[in-house]
Amino acid sequence: MGTDDTKRRRSYAAPPAAVLCGIFVLGIGSGVILTFIAAQVVSRRSEILEVKPQKLRSGMLNAPGTSLSPADKKNEFWIETISDLPGPRIYVLHNILTKEECESLKSLGVMAGMEKALIIPYGGKELVESSTRTNTAAWLEYHQGPVVTKLENLLAKVTNTEPENGENLQILHYQTSQQFKEHHDYFDPATDPPENFEPGGNRLATAIIYLQNAEEGGETDFMKIDTKVKPEAGSAVLFYDLKPDGSVDKLTIHSGNPPKGGEKWVATKWIHERRYQGLPRHVKKAEPAKKEEEVVDNGKSSAPVDADTAQGAKQ
Numbered sequence: 001m002g003t004d005d006t007k008r009r010r011s012y013a014a015p016p017a018a019v020l021c022g023i024f025v026l027g028i029g030s031g032v033i034l035t036f037i038a039a040q041v042v043s044r045r046s047e048i049l050e051v052k053p054q055k056l057r058s059g060m061l062n063a064p065g066t067s068l069s070p071a072d073k074k075n076e077f078w079i080e081t082i083s084d085l086p087g088p089r090i091y092v093l094h095n096i097l098t099k100e101e102c103e104s105l106k107s108l109g110v111m112a113g114m115e116k117a118l119i120i121p122y123g124g125k126e127l128v129e130s131s132t133r134t135n136t137a138a139w140l141e142y143h144q145g146p147v148v149t150k151l152e153n154l155l156a157k158v159t160n161t162e163p164e165n166g167e168n169l170q171i172l173h174y175q176t177s178q179q180f181k182e183h184h185d186y187f188d189p190a191t192d193p194p195e196n197f198e199p200g201g202n203r204l205a206t207a208i209i210y211l212q213n214a215e216e217g218g219e220t221d222f223m224k225i226d227t228k229v230k231p232e233a234g235s236a237v238l239f240y241d242l243k244p245d246g247s248v249d250k251l252t253i254h255s256g257n258p259p260k261g262g263e264k265w266v267a268t269k270w271i272h273e274r275r276y277q278g279l280p281r282h283v284k285k286a287e288p289a290k291k292e293e294e295v296v297d298n299g300k301s302s303a304p305v306d307a308d309t310a311q312g313a314k315q
């Protein structure tokens with residue numbers, strides 16, 4: 001009898017224990033899942049907000065903080081922080097292209113036809129010639145061959161965007177003394193018409209890939225923070241035109257300084273907040289070209305086109 005009672009008591013005691021246990025396990029489980037989701041969101045966000053030194057292997061960016069030997073730094077892809085939050089976000093992407101890849105992009109530029117580079121003046125809607133920009137430029141096609149596609153994919157990965165957010169690659173050539181004076185690459189909501197933000201929103205980031213160094217000079221000069229990036233063929237400077245909250249970062253104002261000897265070649269990629277490729281564009285080349293004195297040019301704008309159609313614009 002006593003044994004039966006005990007059995008009964010045990011069998012009655014068992015369900016509440018299992019339920020409690022189940023609730024406990026469920027609680028821990030959902031806690032773990034929620035923590036995991038939160039960690040994903042935070043880590044995705046911090047990837048966007050901060051690019052730390054990293055190394056590229058097998059197409060994947062390694063964890064931040066990977067330490068590199070001096071030999072690795074000469075040959076491998078790695079990211080150097082020039083300036084970081086709370087200041088402007090400016091990085092050098094070392095060894096992004098080989099010498100052969102640099103040469104092949106220069107040839108593609110020449111084949112596309114290098115022409116005087118154009119700008120959009122502040123508040124303007126059309127591309128015009130200006131003394132702000134004395135170098136020549138050519139637009140390449142999106143996905144035009146393996147080197148262009150490699151850059152599109154790599155820059156999207158580093159900035160945590162999609163390749164389609166990028167404008168077409170533009171090749172720039174500076175002879176000795178040619179330059180691209182002080183300007184910013186973002187559109188300014190305070191002065192620019194809404195159509196300049198279509199398609200793809202504002203320019204989020206700029207990558208300037210150095211294809212050939214000048215003998216001397218030719219730096220990308222961030223004058224507001226007294227920082228000059230010296231071109232190194234095969235490497236790139238990447239900076240965020242927008243702050244993490246989406247407002248324009250005025251400390252990214254920069255110039256392409258004139259080579260003091262020799263020539264400089266670069267490829268520029270502007271990356272938008274959203275998809276840019278395959279959508280209608282609103283910025284057009286001025287027809288007929290306006291005379292310099294008719295253009296309100298405050299020396300801070302730039303904009304490029306391919307042949308007759310605007311491919312993008314910047315101020």
Ligand SMILES: O=C(O)CCC(=O)C(=O)O
Pocket residue numbers: 172180185206208218219220221254255256257266268302
């Ligand atoms: O050539 C440079 O260093 C600067 C180029 C530039 O500012 C641009 O393409 O937006």
Ligand SMILES: [Fe+2]
Pocket residue numbers: 183184185206254
């Ligand atoms: Fe620029």
